[in-house]
Amino acid sequence: MNEILYVDLLIQRNDFVLNTGNEPELCNNRKSIGQDIIHSIIESGLATELIAERSPTMRADIFTRMELLIEDDERIVPGTVEIGEESRT
Numbered sequence: 001m002n003e004i005l006y007v008d009l010l011i012q013r014n015d016f017v018l019n020t021g022n023e024p025e026l027c028n029n030r031k032s033i034g035q036d037i038i039h040s041i042i043e044s045g046l047a048t049e050l051i052a053e054r055s056p057t058m059r060a061d062i063f064t065r066m067e068l069l070i071e072d073d074e075r076i077v078p079g080t081v082e083i084g085e086e087s088r089t
Contacts, residue, residue: 006075008032033075044069059085 010017010027017025027035041047046069050062067081 004028006032008035011035033073037070037073037076040069040073041066 005028007026007028008031010025010031019025046062046066050059050066053059053062063083063085066083070076070081070083071078
């Protein structure tokens with residue numbers, strides 16, 4: 001995926017990243033798609049639900065809902081999304 005198909009403004013810590021000329025930096029392809037997915041999860045309210053939920057069964061349900069939300073994006077190949085819980089160490 002070397003050709004640029006998707007372009008977006010680079011966002012980190014909920015703010016635009018500026019270059020040395022104080023102009024917004026751009027990102028493309030994977031990073032752009034990743035940003036869109038992050039924003040869709042946040043806007044759907046699933047991130048808030050996940051933080052609030054303690055039941056492993058209900059958390060698994062939220063992960064499934066996140067996977068379905070992500071797979072709705074036409075740029076993502078259905079069946080390739082996997083979301084898992086990180087262990088706390």
